[in-house]
Amino acid sequence: MTATALPAAWLIVTTARPANLAERSLLRRETARRVIARQLGLPADEVCIDHDGKGRPLLARPAGRGLHLSLATRAGVVAVALAQRFVGIDIERIDPAATPPFAALHPAEGAMLRALPEATRPLAFARLWSAKEAYVKALGTGFVRAPESFSVTLLAPDRFEIDDPLRSSRTAGTGRAIENGGQGILAAAIVTLD
Structure with missing residues (x-):
């Protein structure tokens, strides 16, 4: 499963159920290492994933290829994004019983969600939140940047747009909803920055 062009994203269903943050991090890195090795035509042991000072994953080896990556894990699915510019990927589980955290949303997002029929809000919120998280990952800030x-x-x-008053133009992104082997529905999003 190699991509014909970058940016590319892979959503890999696993049977692993990490019990803590360290196990989730290891699962993400090992899965990404195998995906990237296959993409680059290398043995997996020639690929090393590290993190920069802010915690953003980076391709430490092979170095000098100008590639950026982003990783996420949720409900047995590992998301890997690889691009030639800054990239962010996220995946969120859709919780039909959850109420969106309106205080953490931009007023326009809250208004959009409130205008939807209640039954469709969980999917819309998961799509929206995965897009927000993918964006701050691409920025390299994480949610140090206020989500609202x-x-x-x-x-x-499968498409969204981000309006950020700190950037001169809107940023486009793509997303999708997937089922992960009967465990639920997930919303995934990817964003690349120029």
């Missing part, structure tokens, strides 16, 4: 300081507009089931 920028807005996501869901344009179609």
Whole structure:
């Protein structure tokens, strides 16, 4: 499963159920190492994933290829994104019983969610939140950046746009909803920055 062009994203269903943050981190890195090795046509032991000072994953070996990566894990699925520019990927579980945290959303996002029929809000919120998290990962800030300081507009089931007052142009992203082997439905999003 290699990509014909970058940016590329892989959503890999695993049977692993990590019990803590360290185990989730190891699962992400090992899965990404195998995916990237296959993509680059290398043995897995020639690929090393490390982190920069802010915690963003980086391709430490092989070095000098100008590649950026992002990783996420949720409910048995590992998401890996690889690009030639800054990239962020996220995956969120859809919780039909959860109420969106409106205080953590941009006012336009809250208004959009409130205008939807209640039954469709969980999927819309998961799509929106995965887009927000993918964006701050691409920025390299994580949620040090307040989530309500920028807005996501869901344009179609597989497309969204981010309006950030700190950037001169809107940022486009893609997403999708997937089932992970009967455990639930997940929303995934990927963002690359110029």
